[in-house]
Amino acid sequence: MQNKLKLAVIALCYTPLALAQNTHTEQNTAKTMDESAFTFTEAQLGEDDNMSQNVTILNSNTNAYASEVGFRFSPTRFRYRAFNQKFNDVYINGAPMNDMESGQFRYSNIGGLNRFTRNVDFALPFESNHFSMAGMAGSNNYDFRAGSMQAGNYISVAGANRNYTLRGMYTYASGFNKKGWAIAAGITYRWANRGYVEGTFYNSFSYYFGAQKKWDAGHSLSFATWGNPTERSTQGASTDEAYWLANDYQYNPYWGYQNGHRRNSRIVNDFAPSALLTWDWDINDNTKLTTTAFGKYSMYKSTKLNYNGSENPQPDYWRNLPSSYIDVWGSNIGNNQYSYAQYRRSVAWWQASKANRQINWNYLYAANKTAAAQGSDALYFVQAKHNDNLMFNLASTLTKRPEKNKTWNIGFIVGQNIGRHYQTMEDLLGGMSYHNVNSYAVGTYSSMSDEVQYDLNTMSPNRLGRLVYEGDKFGYDYTLRVQKGYLWSNYAVNTGRWHLMIAGKIGGTDMVRRGHMRNGMFANNSFGKSGHARFGESGAKGGITFNAGRGHTFLLGAGFEWRAPEAATAFVSPEMNNDYVLNLKQEHVFSSEFGYQFQNAWLHANLSGYYSRLGHVTEWQNFYFDDINSFSYVSMTGLRKEYYGAELGLKIKVASFLDFNAIGTISEAKNINNANVWYMSSTKATYNEANNGRPEKVLNRGMREAGTPLTxxxxxxxxxxxxxxxxxxxxxxxxxxxxxxxxxxxESTLKTTGNVDNDGNYVIPAQAKGHGGWMIDGSIGKTLRLKKGQLSFNLMVTNILNNQTLVTGGYEQSRSDYTVKDDGTINSSRIYKFSKNPKKYYIFGTNGMFQMSYRF
Structure with missing residues (x-):
């Protein structure tokens, strides 16, 4: 016994594999979800990176609220407790899947693999588990072992009017044979020539293959590989004015006609082939070791229409809208007979033809051909942003049951992510040339100066910049390398009516940037390696559950973590230089919860209250800032946030065949202080200066978390x-x-605009909101048992009453309602009001999917 335990500890520390938690080689501990409950919606997949962050998928058979909320509310991109998705930790066979740069997990990486994601262990924030210290938004561990898949064949065909219109699926799992082998495989294809939103298409192929071998000595080795190569087009947010003019809440400004055919300017190509190898060792009945090595190479490309020394070609660009001619908000600035006539002509133009409110591709080609004939660079082009990530991690967990009612888990995780970020020329749209220079900075600097060069190392002798052809890199090219490692442990004990759980972790993160272009504005601080930023990480949490008898159970939990900042927000302007954000610190994360549960033969009820607080938060944005006539890289530091609310879940068995359920939450998720702000002008290479010796403030106290319903x-x-x-x-x-x-x-903006009340206090603009409302969803299905196998039919319909006025997300426009003189004072007010025209996404109208499946 002692020798085996020593071997286990040695294997835990030195094995070249990594964690996948399970307590038995037979992999029989994962909870299984039914097919209908685990059909990923497009919102859950998080496939549109212009919209809100991924929803948080949580589930627990012991919680009537958490078991329903992730799927039920997913059409509105609901996030559990409004937490950032980085606080929901996702594992496969125990190996962590969250992106090491952003902390996010993109469910699209396992899209189309519904049959293989049904075996999953969920852990709510203060529940014990065998694979981690649970995250503040919970943790999920999917079991991808071939021997865990339901044996047999499965065929499914579905038709839908969502992002894809057709889906076909075939899976096979052998189960274990007499020699201890199990094989599982499957493919899925999803397709749409036109998705629910006009101008979009969808083309995705998913695959999975797994093999597992187990031996009588308690060892098991399993291999799994999967991927989801996808090409799809996206939908853009727009203003209520554009939706009104188009008479369509799903108006999409990203597409137009080219020679009579639809063409979308925003195309995403996404493929992340992944593989893992898992070793399970049942050392004895009370000691288990699970180890997994995971690797993934993610290739993500997203295109965008851009312009060079010409007018913005977006059809809903503000200068193209009727409200740019007259002030529709009451101040009557510039309103006269001529402007009213312009307004009416603009409205008539928008409403006369669908082509008038879409991208005019034929015009862009004609303009570029004219420019080429004059020896000029392309005026319009399609660029592609690439994020390619190579990720490896290694994790291992030892589970020990010293006594029947006690469980101790200890494990480690180490990993590295190398993310290559660059931009390429996708399509010159008939143009003949383009040079690798910062055309936005020309005017601030001479066209022959070093400052306008994106890469001094490849600058041409005539100082016009390297010529860029289709497929060539330009603009920026850099690598972010992130390394993480930590030890974690948890201990759970049941003593009669009490269940006690404690967990902790300790480790660290190292990050570094390496520039592959020598930007002219930062000639000595853009090419090559930056300095290293290193942060310690640690945390602890505990939970107490008391069974008071007669169905009454109480839970109390609390935890605290120090989390390293994400590499995605750690650099001021990673596209341009190596500078880290000033005063970059670890996030301080406190979380707590009180819960009550009642359960008897006909009623299951949960009521929870929670409070979480974050400190030293860093957030990052990039947008065009009118006041400095430049794109601006913005870092907000020192933010503090609070999240609190109440959750209710009820399940009532009205009859043996009829259930009634109710779930609800009222929550708050907001900033509780004003952040320090540090921003850089991309055309001047200058940072905003301190204000009277202190950093400038952004008065964002009271701003709420966006893109998810708080009620x-x-x-x-x-x-x-x-x-x-x-x-x-x-x-x-x-x-x-x-x-x-x-x-x-x-602060500087509010001073410039004079937004001050009679007492000298700043008048801070209220945060824009979207319209809420009701939705009715339903499903109906029938299962037929045949002589051989089982045939099922399932119809799922969302938004039956076709309520299209419900907003699912969006953003305020980061432009000013005025123009600015060179000395920083206001020149004049614009007729068009950016502050009154946020861009929004609206819910899909009535949509659904009909599915037929045969299992045998």
């Missing part, structure tokens, strides 16, 4: 009998805030 509730009925199931849900969403613009709330 949500749902009522549902479920009928299940004789192979039939019918579910009907009515859900209400409210307090949906849009991402705020920091530049509207800079």
């Amino acid at each position: 949500a509730a749902g009522l549902g009925l479920g009928f299940h009998q004789g192979g039939w199931f019918i579910d009907l849900n009515a859900n209400y969403y409210d307090r949906i805030y849009l991402s705020y613009s920091p530049s509207m709330r800079y």
Whole structure:
């Protein structure tokens, strides 16, 4: 026994594999979800990076609220407790999957693999588990072992009117044979020539292959590989004015006609081939070791239409809108007979033809051909941003049961991510040339100066910049390398009516940037390696559950963490130089929860209250800032945030075949102080200066987390009998805030605009909100048992009443309602009001999917 335990500890410390938690080689501990409950929606996949962050997918069989909320509210991109998705830790076979630069996990990486993501262990924030110290928004561990997959064949065909219109799926799992081998494989194809939103398409192929071998000595080795190569186009947010003019809440400004064919300017190509190798060792009945090595190479490319010394070609650009001619907000600035005529002509133009409110590709080609004939660079082009990441991690967990009612887990995780970020020329749109120079800076600097060069190392002798052809890199090219490592442990004990859990972790993060272009504005601080930024990370949490008898259970939990800042927000302007954000610090994360549960034969109820507080938060944005006539890289530091609220879940068994359920949350998620702000002008290479010896403030106290309802509730009925199931849900969403613009709330901006009340206090613009409302969703299905196998039909419909006025997210425009003189004072007010025209996304109207499946 002691020799085996010593071997286990040695293996834990030195094995070249990594963690995947499970307590038995047979992999029989994961909870299994049914197919209908785990069909990823487009919102859950988080496939549109212009919209809100991914939803947080949580589930726990012991919590009536958490088991429903992730799927029920996903059409509005609901996030659990409004937390950033980086606080929801996702694992596969125990190996961490969250991106090491941003902390996010993109569910699109496992899109189309519904049959293989059904075996999953969930841990709510203060629940014990066998694979981690649970995150503040919980943790999920998917079991991708071939031997864990349900044996048999499965065929599914579905039609939908969502992002994709057709889906076909085939999976096979052998189960273990007499020699201890198991094999599982599957493919899925999703396609749409036109998605729900006009101008979009979808083309995605998903695959999975897994093999597992187990031996009588308690060892098991499993291999799995999967991927989801996808090409798709995206939808852009727009203003209410544009939606009104188009008479369509799904108006999409990203596409137009080229020679009579639809063409979208925003195309995403996404492929992240992944593989892992897992070793499970049942040392004895009370001691288990699980180790997994994981690797992934993620290739992500997103295109964008851009322009060079010409007018913005976006059809909903503010100068193209009727409200740029007359002031529709009451001040009557510039309103006269001529401007009213211009307004009417603009409205008539927008409404006369669909082509008038889309991108005019034929015009862009004609303009570029004219420029080429004159020897000029292309006026319009399509660029592509690339984020390629090579990630490896190694993790291992030892599970020990010293006594029947006690469980101790200890593990480590080490990993590295190398992220290459660069821009390429996708399409010159008929143009003949383009040079690798910062055309935005020409005027501030001479066209022959070093400062306008994106890369001094490849500058041409005539100082015009290197010629860029289709497929060539230009603008920026850099690598971020992140290394992480930590030890974690948890201990759980059941003593009669008490369940106690404690967990902790300690480790660190190292990050560094390496520039591959020598930017002319930062000739000595852009090419080559930056300095290293190193941060310690640690945390601890504990939970107490008391079973008071007669169905009453109480939970109390609290935790504190020091988290390293994300590499994605650690650099001021990673596209230009090696500078780290000033006063970059670890985030301080406190979380707590009190819960009550009642359960008997016909009622299951949960009521929870929670409070979380974040300190030393750093946030980063990049946008065009009118006051400095430049793109601006903005870092906000020293932020403090509070999250608190109440959650209710009810499940009532009305009859043996009929269930009633209700879930709801009222929450708050907001900044509780004003942040320090440090921003750089991309055309001058200058930073904003301190204000009277102190950093400038952005007055963002009270700004809420955006893109998720802070109030949500749902009522549902479920009928299940004789192979039939019918579910009907009515859900209400409210307090949906849009991402705020920091530049509207800079101290310097408020001084410039004179936004001061009679007492000398700044008048801070209220954060823009979206309209809430009700949605009704339903599903109906039938399962038929055949002589060989099982045939199922399932119809799922979302937004049955076609309520299209509900906002799912969006953002305030970071432009000013005025123009600025060279001395920084206001020159004149614009007729168009950016502050009154946030860009929004609206919910899809009635949409659904019909699926037929055969399992045998």
